[in-house]
Amino acid sequence: MGYLFNSWSSGNLEVGDAATWLAAISTLGAAVGTVGSLVMLNRQHKQNVEHQERVWKKQEDSLDFARYRDHKAQFEQLLDSLEDKHKSFYAFKDKTQLYRRLFPNNSPRNEYSEYKFKLSPSDLTDQHPLKNAWEYIDKVDRIIRTHGAGRVVQRGAEEDFEIYPNPTPIHQLEDPIFRTASHLGLTCTRTPKTGDLINTDEVFASVFDPLVMRTHSNDIFESINEFCGLESPRKKGLIYSPIGIGFEMLYYYRREDVPEYNSVSSGHYRIVDILFKLDRLAKLLHHDHVFSFFVRSLFGVPWNKALLVEFEDKEKIIDYLEQATIHLGIVIGQSEHLPELKNQAIDVLDYIKKQTSTT
Structure with a gap:
């Protein structure tokens, strides 16, 4: 630009030269404008x-x-x-x-990207x-x-079932x-x-x-x-x-x-403790003894869950204890039983009488 101005002021600039220079300047300006537009477009694109x-x-x-x-x-x-x-x-x-x-x-x-909706063992x-x-x-x-x-377990020529020892x-x-x-x-x-x-x-x-x-x-x-x-x-x-x-x-x-x-x-008349005592006595008798059959036929093991609800009914418990008293009397009256077994039956009977008389 300085050269163009000095040439013009000194009268040395030809018309053709001026046109050439002006065209160059216009081209340069256009190029600069284009670059600027590209920069702006790039910035806008990024935005x-x-x-x-x-x-x-x-x-x-x-x-x-x-x-x-x-x-x-x-x-x-x-x-x-x-x-x-x-x-x-x-x-x-x-x-x-x-x-x-x-x-x-x-x-x-x-971040939501870290959320998990299913788990793995890890x-x-x-x-x-x-x-x-x-x-x-x-x-x-x-x-x-x-x-x-x-x-x-194998014991000689026979097999035997061994209960878990401890x-x-x-x-x-x-x-x-x-x-x-x-x-x-x-x-x-x-x-x-x-x-x-x-x-x-x-x-x-x-x-x-x-x-x-x-x-x-x-x-x-x-x-x-x-x-x-x-x-x-x-x-x-x-x-x-x-x-x-x-x-x-x-x-x-x-x-x-x-x-x-x-x-x-324990329930009405401490029926749970009474059943425990009746069960222990039944285990001392043969499984087909009338008393053993009585103990296990109604409420006995395995427990009949449909009948267990009757434990909340005092009248039905009383009825059961009356039957238990009769069967205990049978055990006590049988001469073939050892004195220890009879004494245990007497203890259970006394326990039932105590519970039904105080509640």
Whole structure:
């Protein structure tokens, strides 16, 4: 530009040269303008891309939140159905807290991309409620397996069934049953019934069905475990309550050294203790003895659950005790019985008379 001005002012600039220079300047200006436009277009493009990414991110977050909201709602619906199914046994203390414990990633502290709606075994840390609950469910099962269980052993040319030599003390069922419920966020709602074993004010078992609470908490565990997308850790097979295990628990919880917060709901006329005494006496007699048949034919082991409700009816208990008194008289009057057996029958009879005369 300086050269063009000096040439023009000194009169040395030819018309053709000026035109050439002006064309060059125009071209340069156009080029500069084009570059500027490209820069602006590029900047605008980046802004559009960033805006679109923000829109997409917002849409993704909205979809993820909707998925989280629906997942949580489905979980609460499941818990509502479980409470309805097990309403006479358990209820959930805090459904929202249980959800957070089961799905710790689903927290406002995390990005939605970190949320999980199905779990894998690797998600079950040492503190995860499902891992902890299963450990105590399995502990109950392992204790039960040591009672009435055994193995076939070869003794010379014959096979023999050998009972498990050292069964785990049956009262150790209490703690894992409570801990299972605790890890699942459950609180006991069962109103104590005749035969129930109680810690403070919560039922954990029954003389007539030692696994009554464990059965319900296990069913709740399996339902929640399935909702979380996990396979059941249970191996195939059934867990049952061996015959007589309830009376083993009763025997333990009647001991003087048992803590005061443990109690047994004995029912009208202390019918549970009377049945325990009748069962012990029946075991001393042959299984086809009329007294043994009487003890096991109505309420006897395995317990007829349809008839157990009659334990809440005083009139029906009185009728049963009158029949028991007659059959005890038969045992006492039979000369072939040893004095020790007769004396035990007399003790049971005296106990029945005492309970029916004072209540």
